[in-house]
Amino acid sequence: MTTETLFLIPQKAGQAMVRIEFEGETLRVPDGISVAAALLSSSRGALRTSIVKGTPRAPYCMMGVCFECLVEIDGIPARQGCMTLVRDGMIIKRQSGAPSLDGLASGGKNGK
C-alpha cells in the first residue's frame, strides 16, 4: 500500500482483514468491501484493457452500471468487481481485451 494507489483506506484497530491475490501479488484488504474498492486502494493503474482498441480501463461508476471494472475472479472472466465482495483466498486477474472461452479461439472480438 503506497501512495501510488488512487485511494487509501485508513486502517482501524480491530478491523477484520482478508487476503486476496491480484496478478500473483497477495494483498491484505478490509473484509466486507468490493473487489473494485480493494484494487483501487491497493494497486495502481488499469484493471483491464478494452475489447476493441486495447485501451487501459479502471472502475468508473462503482455501482454496477458501467462495466469498466470487469476482472477475472477465481477463474471466471468478466465479473463485475464493484458488485463482488472480497473473500479470503480470492484470486483475481486482469482481463485483456475480450474474455475468451478455454479451448476455443482465444482473444479477438466477439462476432455478431
Add this chain to the structure above:
Amino acid sequence: MANDVKDLVVIGSGPAGMAAAVEACALGMTVSVLDEQPAIGGQIYRRVEDAPEALQMILGKDYGAGRVLAEEFRQSGAAHIPGATVWNLTGDGVIDYVDAGGTRTISATNVLIATGAMERPFPIPGWTLPGVMGAGAAQIMLKSAGAQPAGPVVLAGCGPLLYLLAWQYLRAGVKLAGLVDTTRFSTYVTALGKVHGAVTGRKDLVKGLGLISRVRLARVPIYSGASGLEILGEDHAEGIRFRHKGKSREIPAGLVLLHQGIVPNTQLSWSLRAEHRWDAAQLCWTPVTDDAGRLGETQIHVAGDSRRIVGALASAIQGRLSVLAMHERKGGTAQPGRKAELQRQLARYTALRPFLDVLYRPLDEHRIPADHVTVCRCEEVTAGEVRSYVDLGCLGPNQTKSFGRCGMGPCQGRLCGLTVTEVIAAARKVAPGEVGYYRIRPPIKPIHLGSFAQSTS
C-alpha cells in the same frame, strides 16, 4: 415455476423502495424487496445500517436520516432479497433474477420499479482513462469502504453532489487540488426565475449554499464558470485542462472526479416497451406514468429517481403514494387523509427541483461532445462516428448498433444512450424526443450461463 405470488415486489431498496415496502406492509400486503447490492439503502443510504460512527460524522446529517427509514423497513415484515440482479420483468408481474444460488423467478400482483438513478455520462476527452471516475463513484468508495483519495484530487462539473462530496472530503481531512465548477454565475440569475419553488424549498437552498461557502472557506481553489473540460494523460489521468475566464488552465492530479448530475435508471421501464418522453428540463428520458407512477394500464409503478430525479426524501414519498394507489385499485379502503398528507410532503420536497434543474444544467459541450470524443465506452465509438452514421441516414440510437455496434457492449447503452440521443438530435436538427432511444431487451444485465446451470427451478 412461480409458486409464490406476492402482493408487491419492489425492485430496489433505496429510499423509494424501502418506504414503499413499509407502507405496503402497514396495509397488510405481502412484500418482497429485491436488490442487486448486498445491503439495503440504495446508493444514497449505502451501508447506512452499519456505517462506523466516524464515517457517519463525515457523511453528515442527511445520510443519518436514512437510518430511520432503514429501521422502519427492517421492522416492517417485508422480505429483503439481497444480491438479486433482476434481468427480466414482464408486464404481468413475473420477475426473473439471479442471486448467488442461480436464476430464480418471483411473481407479484403489483410491481414497483425503484431502481434509482445513475450519474449522467460525462463524455469529454480522456474520460475513459484510469484515474477518472464519477464523483458519485468516489462517494460510494467513501461510504462502502471508507476509502479516500490517496493523492491530489480534482472535482469537476456541476450539481449538488459535487459540493457535498467536497464538503465530506474536507471533513475527512482530504486535501482538494481544485474544484472546477461549470456553473456560471449568470445562471444563478436565470435560476432565480424559479424562485417561487426556491422560496418554498428555502431550507434546502440554505443548506446547499452553506456547503458551497464552507468549501470556499477551506481555501479550496474553485474555478467557477469553467468550460471545455479535458483529461490530461496517456495511460492514466495526470490532470485536467479547462477554460476559465478566457484562459486555458491545467491542474495536475492523478484522480479526477467528474459529475454533472444524475439521471433516472430507466432500463427496466424501457425493457417493458413502456412509453418514455424526453424531459427537456432534466435532459433525460423519463417513463410516462400517472401521478402515482403507474405505467399505462399495467400493475407496474415507478417511484423515485427512476421515474424522474426528485431526490431521496421525495422518492420515499412517491414510493408510499404508489402503494396507496395499488391498494385502492384492488379495492382496499381509500386513505384520503394519508394521501393528502403525503402529497403535501411531496410538494415540499420537490419545491427546489426546478431551480436546481436550471442552475445545474450541464453544459451542451459536455453532453454533445466534439467528433474525437468517445461516447460509447464499451465499443469505443466516437461522437464523430455517430455523426457519420447520421450522414448515411441513421435516424436514431437503435440504428447506430448496426452501423458500428454503438451501445452493444456490456453496459447496454447505460453510459452512452443519452449522449447518442442528443448527438443524433443535434446532427439531425430535431428534438431529442424525435430520435428515440435504444431498444432495451432482457436480459437487462449480462448474466453468466453458469447461473442457469445452477438454477434449482
